[in-house]
Every structure is written in structure tokens, then in C-alpha cells.
Amino acid sequence: MKVLVLNGSPKKQSDTFRLTESFLRGLNKKERHEVTIIDVIDKNIAPCRGCFGCWAKMDGHCVIEDDQNGILDLYRNADLIIWSFPLYCYAMPSHLKAVMDRTIPLVKMKMVETADGRVQHEALADFSRIHTVVICGCGFPNWDGNFDGLRIMCKHAFCNPTMVCVPETPLLNVPQAAIVADPLLAKFEKAGEEYAESFTLSADTVASLEYPMISREDYLRNVNGG
Ligand SMILES: Cc1cc2nc3c(=O)[nH]c(=O)nc-3n(C[C@H](O)[C@H](O)[C@H](O)COP(=O)(O)O)c2cc1C
Numbered sequence: 001m002k003v004l005v006l007n008g009s010p011k012k013q014s015d016t017f018r019l020t021e022s023f024l025r026g027l028n029k030k031e032r033h034e035v036t037i038i039d040v041i042d043k044n045i046a047p048c049r050g051c052f053g054c055w056a057k058m059d060g061h062c063v064i065e066d067d068q069n070g071i072l073d074l075y076r077n078a079d080l081i082i083w084s085f086p087l088y089c090y091a092m093p094s095h096l097k098a099v100m101d102r103t104i105p106l107v108k109m110k111m112v113e114t115a116d117g118r119v120q121h122e123a124l125a126d127f128s129r130i131h132t133v134v135i136c137g138c139g140f141p142n143w144d145g146n147f148d149g150l151r152i153m154c155k156h157a158f159c160n161p162t163m164v165c166v167p168e169t170p171l172l173n174v175p176q177a178a179i180v181a182d183p184l185l186a187k188f189e190k191a192g193e194e195y196a197e198s199f200t201l202s203a204d205t206v207a208s209l210e211y212p213m214i215s216r217e218d219y220l221r222n223v224n225g226g
Pocket residue numbers: 009010011013014015016017085086087088089090091137138139140141146168169170
């Protein structure tokens with residue numbers, strides 16, 4: 001299958017991308033997939049102008065001629081799209097949000113009601129084949145609500161994606177934390193294998209991936225140097 005990875009970390013050594021790399025390793029274990037990784041920060045992608053010029057053309061492209069149209073081509077041909085990014089102010093980083101906003105050329109103005117009572121724009125073509133995985137890392141230790149806004153947005157925008165939200169991800173690039181980071185990376189690799197089999201992750205798997213590497217008290221003590 002064709003896998004498109006949208007890496008939304010602006011850093012060369014992304015904490016979150018370490019998780020995504022492990023997931024991809026597992027995904028590719030039984031069968032090697034065609035993986036395209038886009039480092040979004042290196043692309044020239046302007047914010048959406050809100051002109052709806054795409055809905056006048058209806059060719060699946062944006063009227064702004066920058067790198068987004070190439071991403072839209074990859075997007076519509078993908079079987080699996082992995083959004084990998086750090087949590088920024090309870091949401092996705094703005095340069096990645098620009099990519100998301102500018103997927104509007106892939107839907108029509110026409111609005112349709114869904115079986116569960118929502119309203120959405122009709123897709124330009126049948127994209128029901130496309131699966132979505134969201135992998136998000138963050139700097140806070142585990143606390144109820146940190147990912148709430150992101151979860152709701154992704155649920156609606158990506159129609160119930162497989163979503164993994166991981167606390168304490170800066171530990172993934174701290175060499176002294178390898179003792180707790182490596183087991184998590186191994187779990188992500190296993191999760192990639194599970195996903196390749198079924199296009200889903202069990203609730204238990206997601207819970208184990210989201211489980212904090214160290215306690216909140218230890219994490220705060222380390223961060224605060226106390
Ligand atoms: C601008 C900015 C906003 C951030 N906002 C949050 C936040 O709302 N919640 C959180 O837990 N961490 C937040 N963080 C921390 C990052 O999510 C965290 O450092 C993450 O591990 C970075 O991942 P990366 O290396 O993949 O980019 C923020 C970091 C930056 C730079």
C-alpha cells in the first residue's frame with residue numbers, strides 16, 4: 001500500500017517522529033510498503049486564502065501554486081496517511097494546520113448528513129479507501145484534558161482516525177531516559193505490526209502506547225530540576 005507520512009515537527013530530531021519511525025518499522029515488517037515522508041516545515045505552503053477558488057475549478061487542486069498541490073496528489077493516492085506532530089498549544093503546529101486547511105480542494109461545496117447526525121462536505125471522489133493514523137507527542141506529563149481539543153478536531157476532520165497521544169515525549173531524545181524510552185519505541189513497532197494486519201489498534205494497545213514513561217512527580221521533578 002501507499003503510505004503518506006506528514007511530519008509536522010519543525011525539528012531535525014523530532015521526539016514524536018521517533019515514535020512514528022518505530023511504528024513504520026512494524027508496519028513494514030511483513031510487507032514493505034511504499035512510504036513517502038513529507039517534512040512539512042521544509043515545504044512552501046501558504047495559509048488558505050478562503051477564496052474557494054478550488055470549488056470553482058473542482059480539479060482537486062488549490063489555486064495557490066505552491067507545494068500543497070503535490071501533497072494533495074500524494075494524499076488522494078494514499079491508502080494510509082499518518083499525521084505525526086507535536087502538540088502545540090493544545091493543537092497541531094500551524095504549518096501542518098495549513099496543510100490540513102488546504103485539503104479543502106478534495107471536497108465539494110455540497111453538504112451531506114452523516115449517519116451519526118453530523119454534516120460534512122461531500123468528497124470530490126471516493127476516498128473511503130484512505131485510512132488515517134494520528135501520532136502526537138507532547139511536553140507535559142499526563143493530565144486529563146491536554147489532548148481534548150486535538151482529539152475532537154481529529155475525530156471530526158479525519159472521521160474517527162486511529163489516534164495515539166503520548167505524554168512526556170521530550171524523554172525520547174534524552175539519552176539517560178533510554179531505559180524508559182526504548183520499551184515505548186518497541187511497543188510502537190509492535191503497534192505498527194498490529195495496524196498492518198487490521199488497519200486498527202485495540203483499545204489496550206492504544207492505552208499502552210499512551211501510558212506515561214515515568215510518573216508525573218518524577219517528570220516534573222526532572223523538568224524543574226528539583
Ligand atoms: C510552541 C509550542 C507549543 C507547545 N504546546 C504544548 C502544549 O500545548 N501541550 C504540551 O503538552 N506540550 C506542548 N509543547 C511541547 C511539545 O509538544 C514537546 O516538546 C514535543 O515533545 C515536541 O515534539 P517534537 O520533537 O516531535 O517536535 C509545545 C512546544 C512548543 C514549541
